[in-house]
Structures are given as C-alpha cells and as structure tokens.
C-alpha cells in the first residue's frame with residue numbers, strides 16, 4: 001500500500017506540511033509531495049478552452065494515481081480552504097472528475113490558533129467525495145506551534161488521535 005501525502009498550502013514554512021510529514025512517518029511506504037512543485041495557473045474556463053489542461057495538472061494527476069491512499073492536511077484562510085488548494089482541485093476535476101476514485105483519504109488540519117482550521121477540515125470532508133474519495137478519518141490540530149516540537153507532536157492525546165487516524169487505512 002502506497003500513501004501519498006501533501007498539504008493544501010503553498011507556504012514554504014507550512015505547518016500543515018510539517019504535520020502531514022510527521023503523520024506519514026507513523027506508517028510505512030509513503031511519499032510526501034508539495035503541491036507547490038506543480039505550477040498551476042488560476043483556473044478559468046476561457047483558459048481551459050484556449051489552452052487546454054496544463055501539463056502540470058496532468059503530472060499531478062499521474063502522481064496521485066500512484067497511490068490508493070492519501071493524507072491531506074489543509075490550512076484555513078478566512079474560514080475556508082486556501083484559494084491555492086481550491087484552484088488545484090478545480091483543475092484536477094476538469095482533467096478527470098473522478099481523480100480520487102477508489103482512494104481512501106485521511107484529512108488533517110492545523111492552525112496556530114484555537115480553531116484548529118476545523119472549518120477548512122469540514123469543507124474538505126464535504127468536497128473530496130465529489131471526486132470519488134472515501135474520507136476514512138480526520139484530525140484537527142489547534143495551537144500547532146505550542147505542541148509541535150522538533151518535528152514531533154508532543155501532545156499525547158492528539159498524537160494518539162493521529163496514530164488512530166493513520167491506522168484507519170484498511
């Protein structure tokens with residue numbers, strides 16, 4: 001079983017990238033990717049008609065098709081997922097509407113504040129099944145900077161939740 005993991009953030013210091021990188025170390029056979037490595041223009045129907053689907057989107061779709069399990073950690077911007085991540089979902093869905101078919105997905109979210117990006121997590125939980133995904137588990141991490149030290153989640157209760165979530169892949 002191969003797991004591909006990434007954050008729905010384009011920040012070079014992304015806490016969600018840090019979280020997802022830690023989470024997959026709890027299991028075997030994983031690859032952490034960065035969506036930033038796929039340069040994708042802002043979606044527009046006009047652009048799609050005139051230029052077609054960007055090669056970068058096809059490359060990302062091909063990469064995702066290598067795994068039947070994903071771990072995605074989303075950041076929250078103003079009570080939503082980032083425009084960066086949503087834009088990539090837009091393009092992927094135009095390339096292949098069922099791009100997450102037969103994939104199990106663990107979804108995570110992290111924020112430095114008290115909300116734990118839970119709204120973005122709920123939006124992600126609702127959105128991914130549009131593309132065929134089965135969301136098998138979710139964990140929200142609040143106060144990230146206080147409980148993530150030296151690359152590890154030091155809050156035992158949250159760490160237990162994360163271990164349980166990662167073990168929910170069948």
Ligand SMILES: Cc1cc2nc3c(=O)[nH]c(=O)nc-3n(C[C@H](O)[C@H](O)[C@H](O)COP(=O)(O)O)c2cc1C
Nearest residue numbers: 009011014015016075076077078079111112115117
């Ligand atoms: C434009 C903007 C809006 C934000 N809105 C929220 C928000 O609604 N809820 C929240 O928990 N954090 C919010 N934050 C703080 C982010 O959680 C924080 O920047 C976090 O580090 C983003 O995740 P990342 O580091 O993985 O990119 C916002 C940050 C920015 C820049």
